[in-house]
Every structure is written in structure tokens, then in C-alpha cells.
Amino acid sequence: GVGTGVPLDEDTAHALARQAADTGRFVPGTPQFQNAFNAVINDGDLTTGAKFIDNTQLRHIDANYNFSHLTRDFADIQIGGSFREYVLNSNGTIFTDSDGPISYNEYGAYMQVQKKFIEDRLKFTGSVRYDKNEFFDGFFSPRVSLAFTAGENRNQNIRVSAQQGFRNPTTQDLFIGLNAGRAILVGSAPANLDRDIRTFPVSSSGQAITGSSTATVVGRDAYENAFSLASVSAGAPAAVNTPLVQPEEITAFELGYRGKFGKVIIDLSGYYNQYENFISNTTVLVPFYGQAGDNGLSLLALQNGDFFAYQNYTNSLADINSYGANIGVDVKVFGNFDLGVNYTYAELDFDQAAFPDFRTNFNTPNHKVKASFGNTELFKNFGFNVNYRWSDTYFWQATFADGQLPSFTVLDAQINYAVPDIKSVFKVGGSNILGDEYFSAIGTGAVGSIFYVSWTVNP
Incomplete structure (x- = not known):
């Protein structure tokens, strides 16, 4: 007992x-x-409550005009443009907008030219777009592609493209101010750095040094007065100044082929992307007293536990490339049965050892397989379909948690029966009919099975 x-x-x-x-x-x-x-x-403080207060608004306008009816003898030409305004309004619970909504805008314009050659077998497409965000310099995004149709029956298609593009930091990258538990997330818009103000309790040892029981930390400290998490974890604290986030740039190449051989259709594609200024997160530790790198008070703050983790939004200095391929085969078997198999490979390549604080948030498995088998007319008005999905294990990164997602296998199935006399289709089916629960992201609930019966009437 x-x-x-x-x-x-x-x-x-x-x-x-x-x-x-x-x-x-x-x-x-x-x-x-x-x-x-x-x-x-009803508590909007996520450290004590569960309510998201978000009355954010997005206003978007776009327009385009096709000049093809005027320029058809030369080429098909289109122009267009867009305007977007963000109004962030979370009452200070997500963004640093406790004193009122935060608004900013971006706009863009584009032109596209298409022309066909060699009896319409070769199609050239060229385009360029200009975009300007209120906080960043404008960017031009050119793209060129060629598509060639071969074969006597025009059933062999080859495509190739090259383009340059960019990605502006999101509203979260710029203006978030949120205590996610494991770290405080603070956006890197210059106007945001001094709006995130937090008070922390100081240890008894820290109070003897500072004479105060609390410490005030502003978001700017996370970028200008902090230690890298990796260096502290390694036992050699190193001060780090985090550059403010800038737009991400990409150069992308794609090659594809699609061909039909009797009852077999083959689709192949591959891509290669090169990134500059890849938007990323770093985790830093902000001391409650001293200046990081002073080899004095700031080290005592770490020793006394008088620090807090912040997650910053910045750009990686790493050389980052991503590449992948897709192979798909669709074929008629056993008469009129449809069989399809698809394999996808994806990889993000960079030197993690050289940049230990860099977080990619790639969140994509290296290998995925999909397959389907069915018959739309097994017998009169009756059809069925079975889908199989497999995903490889991979590492998931998010602002609130990281973790390994196990591989999973999912089987879906459906049968359907049409009754023309009453203009109806009856369906019975289920997703994940094997019942093996799986996770699609860290922090979400397990995905189970769904079974359904439906009756659709098309008057």
C-alpha cells in the first residue's frame, strides 16, 4: 500500500x-x-484561452483584357492587373494591432503573348509581370514556355518552361505578435518591432542583479539582442542579429511529356528550382538583462534562466534548391476497366549542418504513390472506383510544434448506381475504409474513416 x-x-x-x-x-x-x-x-490570450479574434479583411480587384481579336494575325496578346489591400484586425491577439487595424497594399500588372508555328504544332508563350508591395521594391517576373505536339495523330506532347518569380512575406511574416507557447512569434516589419511589448518575471538571482522582479522585452530585441538557439544548445552561446525579412526569389525550370500509345497514356514531368532569400524562421533566445555578446550580464541571464524564446521571420543565406518528378500511367485493362498509377518525388536540398537554425517548413514527403482502379459501366448504370494512397514518413515543422509524421496507407472505395427513370444517382462509399488512423500534420487530430450514402437528383 x-x-x-x-x-x-x-x-x-x-x-x-x-x-x-x-x-x-x-x-x-x-x-x-x-x-x-x-x-x-472567450479569452483571446492563447496562453490562457482558446479564442482567436480575427476580423481581418482582404480587398482584391483584378481585371484583364484579351486583344486576340485585334492582333490574331500577329499573336494572341493579353494584359491585366490587380490591386490588393490587407486590413489586419485581431485586437492584438494575433497581430500587433491592439491600438487599431493595420492596413497595407500591393498591386501588379502583366502582359502575355502567345504565338503558334509549324502548322500549330509549336506554341510559344511569353509573359512578364510587375508587382509592388508597399514595403518592398517592385519585382519583374518573366516566363517563357514552349509546347510541341508531335505524331501523326498529334498525341505526343512535349513542354518546357523557364521562369523567374518571387514571394512577398505574408501578413504573419510581417505583423504577427503571438505567444505560441514554445516561442513568441514576432513579425519583422520595421513598424512591428517596437509594438510587441511583453513583461516577464525575473528569477531571484536576476532580481539581485537588476533590482527588479520583472523585465520588459520588445520585439526588436529578438532581432538585435539575442542568442541563436543552436549555439546555446551546443554550449557556446553566440549573439546573432537577424536581418528583416525580404521577398523570396525563385528561378524555376520544368520539362514535361505526355503521350498516348493505344490504350496507355503516359505523363512525365520534372522540375528544378533555385531560391534566393528563401523566407525562413529562426529561433533565438532573448536575455532579460545585458546585451547579447557582452560576455557578462547576458550570459548570467542564460545561466539564471532569465530569457525567453522568440521565433523570427527572415531570409536564409543558405543555397537552397528543390527538385522533383512525377510519373503517371493510365491504361484500359480487362476490356473497359480503368487503371491509373501515379508516383511523386520531391526533395529540398540545403546544408542543414551549416545553417542549424534554418527552418524550411517544407512539410512534404519525399515519396507519394496514388493508384486507382474502376469501371464507370461495369454493367448497365452501375460503376465503381477504388483509390489507394501511400505517403512516406517525413519531418513536419510548424510555429507551434515539430515532429515526425509516420507513413500511412489509405484506401477509398465507392459504388454508384444510376436510375435514369427518376434522374437519380445513388452512391455508397467510404474513405480510409481499412480504418487505420493517420496524421496529416503535427498538432491535428488523427484522421479516421468516413462512410456515406448519397442520393443525387439531376432534374
């Missing part, structure tokens, strides 16, 4: 554990439980 050294039997141990767990617990259905529940769901 308890305190006697004699092992408890399982039922007694469970009862004692249940008693300890229930101590101070609000029982569902009681006023105490309901009051606590209401307080949590």
Missing part, C-alpha cells in the same frame, strides 16, 4: 490515480465547469 513498500493491485492503483487526477477538477455539467469553459473560449 501507499507508504508501506507493498505493491498496489491494479484496481486500487487506478482508483488512487483517478482520485488524484479528479482533485480540483470541474465536473462537466456543473456551474463551475461551465463558468471555466466560458472563460476559456
Whole structure:
């Protein structure tokens, strides 16, 4: 028994554990439980509550005009443009907008030219787009592609393209100010750095040094007065200044082929991307006193536990490339049965050892396989389809948690029966019919099975 050294039997141990767990617990259905529940769901501080307050607005306008009817003898020409305004409004619970909504805008314009040659077998497409965000320099994005149709029956297609593009930092990259638990997320817009202000308790050792029981940290400290997490973890704290985030640039190349050989259709494609200024996150530790790199007070702050983790938004200095391929085969088998198989490979290549603080958030498995088998007319008005999906294991990164996602296999199936007399289609099916639960992201619930019956009427 308890305190006697004699092992408890399982039922007694469970009862004692249940008693300890229930101590101070609000029982569902009681006023105490309901009051606590209401307080949590209406609390916008995510360290104590569960409510997202987000009244953000997005206003978007775009227009385009096709001049083909005027320029057809030369080429098909289109022009267009767009304007977008963001109005962030979370009452200070997500963004640093506690003193009022944050608004900013971006605009762009483009032109595209298409022309066909060699009896319309070769199609050239060229385009260029200009985009300007309020906070960054404007960017030109050119693209050129060629598509060639071969074969007597024009059933062999080859395509190749090259383009340059960019990605502007998101609203989160710029203006977030959120305590996600494992770290405080602070966007790197210059106007954002001094709006994120937080107060932390200081240890007794720290109080003896500073004479204060609290410390105030602003978002700017995360970028200008911090240690890299990797250096502290390695036992050699190194100060780091994090550059403010800039647009990400990419140069992309793609090659593809699609051909039909009797009952077989083959689709092949591959791509290679080169990145500059890849938008990334770094995690840093901000000391509550001293200046990182002073070899004095800031090191004492780390030793005393007087620091907090911040996640910054910046650009990686690493050479980053991504590449991948897709192979798909569709074929008619056993008469009129449809069989399809698709394989996808994806890889992100960079030197993690040289940039230990760099977080890619690639969140994509190296290998994925999909397959389908079915018949739309197994017999009159009756069809079926079976889909198979497999995903390789991969590492998931997010602002609130990282983790390994195990590989999974999913099988979906459906049968359908049409009744023309009543203009109806009846379907019975299920997703993940094998019942093996799987995860599609860290922090989400397991995905189970869904079974359904439907009756669709097309008047």
C-alpha cells in the first residue's frame, strides 16, 4: 500500500490515480465547469484561452483584357492587373494591432503573348509581370514556355518552361505578435518591432542583479539582442542579429511529356528550382538583462534562466534548391476497366549542418504513390472506383510544434448506381475504409474513416 513498500493491485492503483487526477477538477455539467469553459473560449490570450479574434479583411480587384481579336494575325496578346489591400484586425491577439487595424497594399500588372508555328504544332508563350508591395521594391517576373505536339495523330506532347518569380512575406511574416507557447512569434516589419511589448518575471538571482522582479522585452530585441538557439544548445552561446525579412526569389525550370500509345497514356514531368532569400524562421533566445555578446550580464541571464524564446521571420543565406518528378500511367485493362498509377518525388536540398537554425517548413514527403482502379459501366448504370494512397514518413515543422509524421496507407472505395427513370444517382462509399488512423500534420487530430450514402437528383 501507499507508504508501506507493498505493491498496489491494479484496481486500487487506478482508483488512487483517478482520485488524484479528479482533485480540483470541474465536473462537466456543473456551474463551475461551465463558468471555466466560458472563460476559456472567450479569452483571446492563447496562453490562457482558446479564442482567436480575427476580423481581418482582404480587398482584391483584378481585371484583364484579351486583344486576340485585334492582333490574331500577329499573336494572341493579353494584359491585366490587380490591386490588393490587407486590413489586419485581431485586437492584438494575433497581430500587433491592439491600438487599431493595420492596413497595407500591393498591386501588379502583366502582359502575355502567345504565338503558334509549324502548322500549330509549336506554341510559344511569353509573359512578364510587375508587382509592388508597399514595403518592398517592385519585382519583374518573366516566363517563357514552349509546347510541341508531335505524331501523326498529334498525341505526343512535349513542354518546357523557364521562369523567374518571387514571394512577398505574408501578413504573419510581417505583423504577427503571438505567444505560441514554445516561442513568441514576432513579425519583422520595421513598424512591428517596437509594438510587441511583453513583461516577464525575473528569477531571484536576476532580481539581485537588476533590482527588479520583472523585465520588459520588445520585439526588436529578438532581432538585435539575442542568442541563436543552436549555439546555446551546443554550449557556446553566440549573439546573432537577424536581418528583416525580404521577398523570396525563385528561378524555376520544368520539362514535361505526355503521350498516348493505344490504350496507355503516359505523363512525365520534372522540375528544378533555385531560391534566393528563401523566407525562413529562426529561433533565438532573448536575455532579460545585458546585451547579447557582452560576455557578462547576458550570459548570467542564460545561466539564471532569465530569457525567453522568440521565433523570427527572415531570409536564409543558405543555397537552397528543390527538385522533383512525377510519373503517371493510365491504361484500359480487362476490356473497359480503368487503371491509373501515379508516383511523386520531391526533395529540398540545403546544408542543414551549416545553417542549424534554418527552418524550411517544407512539410512534404519525399515519396507519394496514388493508384486507382474502376469501371464507370461495369454493367448497365452501375460503376465503381477504388483509390489507394501511400505517403512516406517525413519531418513536419510548424510555429507551434515539430515532429515526425509516420507513413500511412489509405484506401477509398465507392459504388454508384444510376436510375435514369427518376434522374437519380445513388452512391455508397467510404474513405480510409481499412480504418487505420493517420496524421496529416503535427498538432491535428488523427484522421479516421468516413462512410456515406448519397442520393443525387439531376432534374
